[in-house]
Amino acid sequence: MALAGFLTFGSLTEGNVLNNFPPDNVMVNIARLCFGLNMLTTLPLEAFVCREVMATYWFPDQHFSMPFHLLSTTILITSAMILSLLTCDLGIVFELIGATSACVLAYILPPLCYIKLSTRSWKTIPAIVCAVFGVLVMVISLFQIMSKIYRQHGGAAKTC
Known part of the structure; x- marks a missing residue:
């Protein structure tokens, strides 16, 4: 759609x-x-x-x-x-949900499950890197969304 x-x-x-x-x-x-x-x-x-x-x-x-x-x-x-x-703009809500849940479901939870279920060895390093990458993407995405909200509304809440 x-x-x-x-x-x-x-x-x-x-x-x-x-x-x-x-x-x-x-x-x-x-x-x-x-x-x-x-x-x-x-x-x-x-x-x-x-x-x-x-x-x-x-x-x-x-x-x-x-x-x-x-x-x-x-x-x-x-x-x-x-x-x-x-909330007047559903797009911002979708962006916030996507930035948090998509990163967690795609990049953070699977490697954390792998790390939890496997023995500690060098084989868990890629999983750790993937989880750290997911956290970085989530933080950067949230920062960009918040700065976009601030730029569009000048820090003031928009009324519908």
Whole structure:
């Protein structure tokens, strides 16, 4: 979808490709509705995974607790809502997610797993180099994104 948006709109492509289309286009509005329904139906599943990971990590011995369930769900949904209300440009959110999660999944976690599972020898040096490279790419990417945000908005938060 990103490639099609770039081929259609070139350098004028916005973070959300649907924003490049006119607001009165029926087909684009149907796509916007479907996108909204997709977000509405996937949020509970994503909240479930996040909540379970938090519970397993921070409270490994605790069994199901309705107060914890309600509190953690409320915090997750509220933080997602606040982020969505404060963010006008999805492109920046995608860049931040890509800079962090893509680097971790592609360059940092696999070599760390290899290092953890293998015996210490010279064979782990390439894995260490790969993990360090991933950390450097992540830090440089985050720095570039933050400097881009600062240049575009002059350090002030942009209101929608």
